[in-house]
Amino acid sequence: MNALATQLPGLNLRNPIMPASGCFGFGQEYAKFYDLSVLGAIMIKATTEESRFGNPTPRVAETSSGMLNAIGLQNPGLAHVLEHELPWLEQHDVPIIANVAGSEVEDYVAVAREISQAPNVHALELNISCPNVKCGGIAFGTDPEIAAGLTRAVKEVSSVPVYVKLSPNVTNIVDIAKAVEQAGADGLTMINTLLGMRLHEKTGKPVLANKTGGLSGPAIKPVALRMIYEVYPQVSIPIIGMGGIQDAQDVIDFLSVGASAVAVGTANFVDPLVCPTIIEELPERLAELGYTSIEEVIGRAHR
Amino acid sequence: MNALATQLPGLNLRNPIMPASGCFGFGQEYAKFYDLSVLGAIMIKATTEESRFGNPTPRVAETSSGMLNAIGLQNPGLAHVLEHELPWLEQHDVPIIANVAGSEVEDYVAVAREISQAPNVHALELNISCPNVKCGGIAFGTDPEIAAGLTRAVKEVSSVPVYVKLSPNVTNIVDIAKAVEQAGADGLTMINTLLGMRLHEKTGKPVLANKTGGLSGPAIKPVALRMIYEVYPQVSIPIIGMGGIQDAQDVIDFLSVGASAVAVGTANFVDPLVCPTIIEELPERLAELGYTSIEEVIGRAHR
Amino acid sequence: MIHTGKMEIVRHKEIARDVFEMTVIGQHTTAMNQPGQFVHIKVSGHHEPLLRRPISICSIDQDTLEFTMIYRVDGRGTKLLSEKRPGDTIDVMGPLGNGFPVVATPDIHAWLIGGGIGVPPLYELAKRLSESGVKLTIVLGFQSADDVFYEEQFREFGETYVTTVDGSHGLGGFVTDQMALFEQKPAIYYSCGPHAMLHAVEKALPDVPGYLSYEQRMGCGIGACFACVCPTTTGGGDYVKVCSDGPVFPAGVIA
Amino acid sequence: MIHTGKMEIVRHKEIARDVFEMTVIGQHTTAMNQPGQFVHIKVSGHHEPLLRRPISICSIDQDTLEFTMIYRVDGRGTKLLSEKRPGDTIDVMGPLGNGFPVVATPDIHAWLIGGGIGVPPLYELAKRLSESGVKLTIVLGFQSADDVFYEEQFREFGETYVTTVDGSHGLGGFVTDQMALFEQKPAIYYSCGPHAMLHAVEKALPDVPGYLSYEQRMGCGIGACFACVCPTTTGGGDYVKVCSDGPVFPAGVIA
Numbered sequence A, B: 001m002n003a004l005a006t007q008l009p010g011l012n013l014r015n016p017i018m019p020a021s022g023c024f025g026f027g028q029e030y031a032k033f034y035d036l037s038v039l040g041a042i043m044i045k046a047t048t049e050e051s052r053f054g055n056p057t058p059r060v061a062e063t064s065s066g067m068l069n070a071i072g073l074q075n076p077g078l079a080h081v082l083e084h085e086l087p088w089l090e091q092h093d094v095p096i097i098a099n100v101a102g103s104e105v106e107d108y109v110a111v112a113r114e115i116s117q118a119p120n121v122h123a124l125e126l127n128i129s130c131p132n133v134k135c136g137g138i139a140f141g142t143d144p145e146i147a148a149g150l151t152r153a154v155k156e157v158s159s160v161p162v163y164v165k166l167s168p169n170v171t172n173i174v175d176i177a178k179a180v181e182q183a184g185a186d187g188l189t190m191i192n193t194l195l196g197m198r199l200h201e202k203t204g205k206p207v208l209a210n211k212t213g214g215l216s217g218p219a220i221k222p223v224a225l226r227m228i229y230e231v232y233p234q235v236s237i238p239i240i241g242m243g244g245i246q247d248a249q250d251v252i253d254f255l256s257v258g259a260s261a262v263a264v265g266t267a268n269f270v271d272p273l274v275c276p277t278i279i280e281e282l283p284e285r286l287a288e289l290g291y292t293s294i295e296e297v298i299g300r301a302h303r
Numbered sequence C, D: 001m002i003h004t005g006k007m008e009i010v011r012h013k014e015i016a017r018d019v020f021e022m023t024v025i026g027q028h029t030t031a032m033n034q035p036g037q038f039v040h041i042k043v044s045g046h047h048e049p050l051l052r053r054p055i056s057i058c059s060i061d062q063d064t065l066e067f068t069m070i071y072r073v074d075g076r077g078t079k080l081l082s083e084k085r086p087g088d089t090i091d092v093m094g095p096l097g098n099g100f101p102v103v104a105t106p107d108i109h110a111w112l113i114g115g116g117i118g119v120p121p122l123y124e125l126a127k128r129l130s131e132s133g134v135k136l137t138i139v140l141g142f143q144s145a146d147d148v149f150y151e152e153q154f155r156e157f158g159e160t161y162v163t164t165v166d167g168s169h170g171l172g173g174f175v176t177d178q179m180a181l182f183e184q185k186p187a188i189y190y191s192c193g194p195h196a197m198l199h200a201v202e203k204a205l206p207d208v209p210g211y212l213s214y215e216q217r218m219g220c221g222i223g224a225c226f227a228c229v230c231p232t233t234t235g236g237g238d239y240v241k242v243c244s245d246g247p248v249f250p251a252g253v254i255a
Ligand SMILES: Cc1cc2nc3c(=O)[nH]c(=O)nc-3n(C[C@H](O)[C@H](O)[C@H](O)COP(=O)(O)OP(=O)(O)OC[C@H]3O[C@@H](n4cnc5c(N)ncnc54)[C@H](O)[C@@H]3O)c2cc1C
Pocket: B061, B062, C038, C051, C052, C053, C054, C055, C056, C057, C069, C070, C071, C072, C073, C074, C075, C076, C077, C078, C079, C117, C120, C121, C214, C215, C216, C217, C218, C247
């Protein structure tokens, strides 16, 4: 038996480690560093109906133990992803989770309908929490009813299970989690980035052309753990956790608060081999802690 | 002329630097390190009507570029503060901002009425954002109407200007800021801590006895800057900024997004001399940037 | 006076499994006059890790202005500390807190009971008590033979017994098992170690005056933040701060 | 092949005001075969500062497996880098990106135009072009005399002119002021420096084929994160990534 294996709606994971959306492109760059089929799954870059250029540059800025990004959902558009990116990924034996974005419910529905039919797309991740686009994105993620409505619409057309990606920039994350569960979500992914800002030291102007950006990295890990800890006992759908994961111990922490699997974002930029390294170290770390499978670790903070 | 001087409702500050509430006790410990009258002001520890023991220990945990605390508003109670702490502080020529907390509106009102009459208390800071107490605290800070109601009640009884301390754990901080301005707040202080969690690596249980705690330190600075940047153009009352300030450049950043003065919290634990050091370095840093007073820096990110 | 600022490392070596002895030199030392006080150390020049680490003062040399600490590599901060080389500097704040009162009555009999990284602060105490003519019986408890340190150093000052949990060195068991073997009770005792050990020691010596040194997670280290409080036996919300009221308290104070 | 991992610092010194020359040794060097590529450096062993820093490769020595970088201390990351000593290691990822094509036509005339910390990548290029018999005219622009570096080193490969903004060394003014003094245009040009300089150079040599090396804030450094995009002159949302499509682009590509 594989101590790392885990089953989630639509996803038969050989291990609970996947790169987070937007931090791994469509996999081609990282395939130069390692065989992508070692991964549990891959969350691909947000896909919109039309191609998007995104925000002006600078798009990234560093902060204490974190970074801000305001990419603005740059992507080559649905047609290109269906014709080029997903077929290229098929050579690797790894399930794909397609991150779906848009400005209107109709956009999400259009992308979800088509992309969910691609043979290697095993689940969708509804991005209702992107802080870097003017309309859509985060607006869907801060109101429980709007989030539920979108979830319902996408569930109707999707051929695969739907995970909803929650925004941490809310007063009450449990309300949103319960609303999307009620609306039929098969799982949750959390958290997306916290909204932040950095200034040029000399000019005092925002470094990012978009002014604000999404904060990721180790700095946000305590917030992510707290939110998953709050949501876990209140829902019965699984959670994929993320926010600052750098190593195997971080993975254990996310599983402990209640995540069933995890995604690694920013850490890929620091160490392109971080995912395979974690996958290699995880069984050893589990053994050190006296566990034989990740199932035993999930939710232990609550017990 | 003093390049660092600044005037806020009730506060004639010789410089814009003050220790943040809860990070400086009632000043006695830091008086062993330096003369407290070099400070712009002092925000004393939250005071409640009755003395409070606070939460069980452990009460602090370290995180990446930050720390969590769940002190739980431990304080010796209003009577003791009036009889001992405030009179002791009178020997120092420095205005005091009294941080007021409670579980019910009546508690706040009772403390505000009495403490605002102490001769060296020049302003109140309404703590509607403490994440570490079961009732009261943060509940008041997440709903605009409740926050406004409390502000109104306290304004009625206070003999000095009232600043309201906002919680960052909200979907829309601008709504709360506008609501308390409308209700008569003389100023805002922001931000209080972000709610977070850390686990024991081995046991997977929360490190803090209170399970969750408030995240402070450099990790939250991007969130604080963003929130002040959002609120500044929407209100016409001044803002005292805080969240991760460590040095003179951080102060410049907070002034740039729109704060008129700043508070330094966690950094006091790392370097007990941090406030006087910043006060000393600030004029030099201003000069390097080509400014002659802090007034010129306030809000420059928006220009 | 509490100093803050750089001190230079003059000696640094591993003396047991993951246990390091570090000697630093500087003006801070002039203010160190009590065994059992501690210093608060910043292990890096930037804000990661952010907080200081409390470490006890193990021995003090006013002639050379050096003092020595002994610490165990536990988490990230102590790991970074262990990578420092002689010639490097560390940022030290101290001395902090109230240490052990040196009850200097010649010929009385005192017990010193230390557990693990609770052993170091007893060393300077042993030196001073022994200089005053106090007769010492010293009991040092460790997990295993690999963890034992300073056994020989303590022997200079009195009869020294070591216990190990796994029995690989000295008596198998806890310090209290060794204490139970002594026929006479002391006039006074001093102890430092994990909370559970301190409780057991206190219970074993109910009628003897004693001083115990406690640990607690700290923020400021100087009494301002209320991170390190301990409820007292008085009850009713009464408390003490380990950093500024302690870390040493008379037996019977901490609940 | 892109390597990631430790390389050892063998030499490190300040060669102009706040400008450091660092030579490292290791297997990464074997994959470095193009002038103008860069490496992505992690300056600390922990996550503060978090991101890597892009630094150009200045010269490559396959015999010793060493390569050299020149960087200016600007913010926190480069400050930390400047504190490293020979014998220390740094975590290097590279070589990355596409460098300058070495157009190896003997006796043609090429201009190399560098500004500030844009000068370093031109050094390996100068070496290779000169080995191929290309005739070089080199223009290096700096702020002030204190900032000038590598003037003598470049002189080995061709006529070298220095400009300083304040006129304290060489011609007072910008590189384009020096270029305006030359009577003949080159057959090809290569340039690296601040965005504004690259634009001015491009405008000054409208009909000459050229290659320009751009800077942009980076996340991944390998093309995955879309941090470093630049719109192209094609318009219509067309873009290139500086890290993986560049940093060197033919003149006329970047808007
Ligand atoms: C008064 C006092 C004296 C001490 N004297 C010594 C000594 O002489 N030798 C020695 O080896 N250790 C001593 N300790 C314990 C020592 O402070 C911790 O082992 C150390 O802080 C762990 O830091 P870390 O970075 O390795 O661990 P991490 O787990 O990374 O630390 C994270 C945070 O928790 C705190 N923390 C973790 N463990 C403890 C602990 N046991 N007590 C207090 N805070 C803790 C750290 O200070 C830090 O803020 C003393 C503690 C106190 C309170």
